[in-house]
Amino acid sequence: MRAVVIGAGRIGCGLATEALERGGYEVTIVARDPAIVAHLNLHLQFRVRLVEGSRSDERAVEVRRALRSTDIPAVAEAIAQADVVAVSVGVESLGAIAHLIAAGLKERTAAPLNVIAYENAADACERLRDAVLRHLPDEFPLDRHGFSSAVIERAVSRRVGALNDARPVCFVGDPSDAVHVDGRGLRAPLPGIPGMVFADDLSATFERKLFVFSAGHATTAYLGYLKGYRYIHAAIRDPEIREAVLEAMREGQRGLESIHGEGTGGGEDRLGVILRRFENAALNDPVTRVGRDPGRKLGAHERLIGAATLAERGGVRTAVLPLAAAAALCFAAGDPSGASPLAVDLARSGPGGALREFAALDPDGGLCQRVTDAFRRFGLTWRDDSPLLRLTEETAETPSGEAPA
Numbered sequence: 001m002r003a004v005v006i007g008a009g010r011i012g013c014g015l016a017t018e019a020l021e022r023g024g025y026e027v028t029i030v031a032r033d034p035a036i037v038a039h040l041n042l043h044l045q046f047r048v049r050l051v052e053g054s055r056s057d058e059r060a061v062e063v064r065r066a067l068r069s070t071d072i073p074a075v076a077e078a079i080a081q082a083d084v085v086a087v088s089v090g091v092e093s094l095g096a097i098a099h100l101i102a103a104g105l106k107e108r109t110a111a112p113l114n115v116i117a118y119e120n121a122a123d124a125c126e127r128l129r130d131a132v133l134r135h136l137p138d139e140f141p142l143d144r145h146g147f148s149s150a151v152i153e154r155a156v157s158r159r160v161g162a163l164n165d166a167r168p169v170c171f172v173g174d175p176s177d178a179v180h181v182d183g184r185g186l187r188a189p190l191p192g193i194p195g196m197v198f199a200d201d202l203s204a205t206f207e208r209k210l211f212v213f214s215a216g217h218a219t220t221a222y223l224g225y226l227k228g229y230r231y232i233h234a235a236i237r238d239p240e241i242r243e244a245v246l247e248a249m250r251e252g253q254r255g256l257e258s259i260h261g262e263g264t265g266g267g268e269d270r271l272g273v274i275l276r277r278f279e280n281a282a283l284n285d286p287v288t289r290v291g292r293d294p295g296r297k298l299g300a301h302e303r304l305i306g307a308a309t310l311a312e313r314g315g316v317r318t319a320v321l322p323l324a325a326a327a328a329l330c331f332a333a334g335d336p337s338g339a340s341p342l343a344v345d346l347a348r349s350g351p352g353g354a355l356r357e358f359a360a361l362d363p364d365g366g367l368c369q370r371v372t373d374a375f376r377r378f379g380l381t382w383r384d385d386s387p388l389l390r391l392t393e394e395t396a397e398t399p400s401g402e403a404p405a
Helices: 009-024 034-043 072-078 092-109 124-133 203-224 241-261 267-278 287-291 305-313 320-333 340-360 366-381
Strands: 002-006 024-029 045-052 055-062 065-068 084-087 114-117 147-152 156-160 170-173 179-182 196-199
Touching: 002 009, 002 092, 009 045, 009 055, 009 084, 009 156, 009 170, 024 034, 024 072, 034 045, 034 065, 065 072, 065 170, 072 092, 084 092, 114 124, 114 179, 124 147, 147 203, 170 179, 179 203, 203 241, 203 267, 203 287, 203 305, 203 320, 241 267, 241 305, 241 320, 305 320, 305 340, 305 366, 320 340, 320 366
Parallel strands: 002 024, 002 084, 024 065, 045 170, 084 114, 114 147, 179 196
Antiparallel strands: 045 055, 147 179, 156 170
């Protein structure tokens, strides 16, 4: 069996390639960076270290070869001969690699091909499929091929080692290997990949991951940043941050349950499992990595504002999710370059204008007001070179549970 993985980053190598190789696939990796392509072709392997507490399991992951994304004929040939293609390039870059998949499909004469977008975005497969379609003739039977998004459990925190080193690079992550895909979007024969779970309603799985796990992760990062922590495992051990993170995830759970029914949020036991993952010091996961790209993470359907909006639509008043969103604005304001779109808009239009632009919030609405009020309170005491010793009592208040009539 053969597979192609497009993207040689943390998820492309540290999850997709590792699982495929473990499942018996010969994997060709496609990457934009000539340095990583040369490194992989030199060693024909990399290493994956899965860590949890004091336990560590490291193994070599063999690769068949690596190709530059600019070598379109070779990439097309590899895709034409593959049994499955995995993509992990970032949602905004899906359009930039769609022509490669289209070129491979045009040469393919074998069974239908399944393409899985390892992007943790519910609409990733639709974006990719639409982008591929633009590179195909009108009569091309794209429906015979399968496309699915993937909801990923594993956190891969970093790559260790230099590309000019004599030893293979190593990707460090946690042991979770579950990958949820939309079974309805794929075509027979379905790929047999370790950890793959076929779901009939991927949107519900995605919302649970985004509005609980990802909301908690982002809250840990942004509040940790305000209090001067460098790593997620250190921030989550701060009692004040820990309680805020728990409450943010509970708000996300209550929002899911108010819309989708009891139990859809995962329950309190699920929160304990998530906290233990955040506490994994062996990951050494930087706050700046988890918090990066705050403009995207403040999106209307994203982990903080999206979770808060869903909760309030169900009659659940939120307090900590807006607090985390305010901390995300501080994170953007503390960008040394000041060049990110969110930082620029924040400086020009203030928090209300930035939230209108990036989160589609009404500046006069209650949710927007709670975020901007918290941001201004933070601004009275916080500076990027002077972290908070604690969150103020007023800012850290817990929610009442029900939105006012």
